[in-house]
Amino acid sequence: MILVFFSAIILSCGSTEKQTQSATTSETTTTTETSETVDPQKMIAEGYTLGTIIYSEKEGDCPYTIQMPGDKMEFFYLHPINLEKVYKKDGLKVWVKFTGLRRMNRCDRATPAEINDIKIGG
Known part of the structure; x- marks a missing residue:
């Protein structure tokens, strides 16, 4: 099942072209450009897992989870x-390497983890 899941992710990602993200605030304008193509097979081989950043305002939830x-x-x-x-x-889709932490959960549905490495992805 895991192989099928990762195959679906790889096929759905396709190729990534040059992406430009612009964030504008009242004081400054910041532009981030990513010109490298993310190869899902390479990322998986290096130990990354594709996840999605989720924001929540619900009581008992952490504000940001993956x-x-x-x-x-x-x-x-x-x-x-x-x-x-x-x-x-x-x-936001991110490729992440993480370590689970053995500590008490602060949120109802999320497990505490330390991010070892993270990259914007697919």
Whole structure:
């Protein structure tokens, strides 16, 4: 099942062209350009997993979690304790390497985790 899931992710990602993201605030304008193409097979081989940043205002939820693929096409959620501000965008796809933490959950549905490496992805 996991092989089927990752195959579906790889096929749905296709090729990524040059992306330009612009964020405008009242004081400054910031532009980030990504010219490299993300190869899903390479990322998986390097130990990354594709996830989606989820923002929530519900009581008991953490403000930002990462929705990760689980077994049988279900999802689980990580509460990243060290998520940088640049990645705090609802719906942002990220490639992430993480370590689960053995500490008490602060959120109802998310497991605490430390981000070892994270990259904007697919």
